[in-house]
Amino acid sequence: MPDETTAVATPPHLQLVNVWKRFGEAPKQTVAVRNVDLSIEPGAFVTLIGPSGCGKSTLFSMISGLLPPDSDGSLLLNGKVQQDGALLGKIAFMPQRDLLFPWRTVLDNATLALEVEGMPRRRARAKAEALFPEFGLGGFEQHYPHQLSGGMRQRVALMRTFLFERDLILLDEPFGALDALTRSMMQRWLLDIWAKHRRTVLFITHDIDEAIFLGDKVVVMTARPGTIKCEEAITLPRPRDLGVVTTPEFMAVKKKLLAVVEEESLKTFAAASP
């Protein structure tokens, strides 16, 4: 029996096959995303970078089930094809803005997804309370979002995403609005959390350093219409600390990726100024 299960290769956690998204009808059609093929292994931390307006967010909306991909491509979760809307409720999605509910305490914001799932309030709260120290929010359970700093609000949003216990987490530039110091602290903290909980993460960013520092694999998207330009495996040893960003290996990867991203950014720029 065990032989049989090991004989079958585990399918990728998430697989995108020829995913397109077009808006409107020809000839006025806009192609937001074209021909995206991507696979993410279970437990991997994949980062995605690309010039602004390259269709990253459209791609994320499709992966989280909010937007159906065009019918010529498909999305597979654990090897199974997902119909339109079937992904809703299957993936933990954290958008760019923290989107906390101002009328809920920090604790009740954290348990929002659990409540939606129908978990009794008492159990949901107990579960969330256990995570507060780990997320650096101990003692802030009964505060309201407007009483917190930007970094803390972002951690509450992350906790809400983590408590929605799905094996795949989508993070859309979660640290984009934070100052450099807070951001670098949050990055190391996120790696700790990830190492402990071992979920699969797909992380969007426009910061090359962040992409390399966090990822097992960096995926670069082209200018609009967005598709995958290249993938780069990052073999830097884990756990990674701040010092890693000055190592020759890091520099080499960064140089390579910078050239690719620069090329795509120039295209976007040229397209915007005819």
Next chain:
Amino acid sequence: MNARALARSPVASVVYVAAAWLVLVPLFKVQPRYLPPLPVVLADGLSVWPDLVAGFWRTLVETVLGFLAGVVLGVGFGIAFSASRIMERAFLPIFVALQTVPVIAFGAIVVIWFGNTIMAKVVIALYLAFFPIAVNTLRGLELADPQRIALMKSFGASHLQLFLKLALPTALPNILIGMKLAVALSLAGAIVGEWFGDTVGLGVMLLQALYFEQIPRVWVLIIACGAMGTLLYGALVLLERRFVWWRTD
């Protein structure tokens, strides 16, 4: 509360107005026909104290019942409008048209329907209170952030959960705005309702005072109505501060 805060409180402004009335009327020898001296008004109020209390109480009951019915109907229609375009297209224009009908004309019909009962006053108060609440509820429900809706959907939220956990709390500050507008209108509605015939109520007393040209009595009733309006408005402000303190961002 220190002296400075006390000097700026709403209670203080009532004292200022009273003091100005007390001093300025004799000072400028204002004719009683235009503005009677404050002691005369107060004495007149005391002389009809039992009637005044009974009238205040009756008008308060009419106003509050009409207002509450207006809240229920207004919030209900606001929700129905936001849920269904067809409902909004079908009913909102009718309600707008109804708003332009003078309350006196509408009041006459209501009295024919319900007679000189308390019900008639409640219905007229409701008629005036309902519209601002419905419109503000609709507006508030439309403010729900699309990104928050997307987030809730990604959690697998149902329509009911979206409504209860997101749309309704988002709309509450606006619903409160509608309620604050409506409470003053329901008081006006109750008073106009009483003009069509009754024996107890501030509106009845007002009509009698006007008929017999009892100027101090008119001022007594103005103060009584003002006090009631302030009381009701103040209750809503307290409610808002305690339970609906967030602003929709």
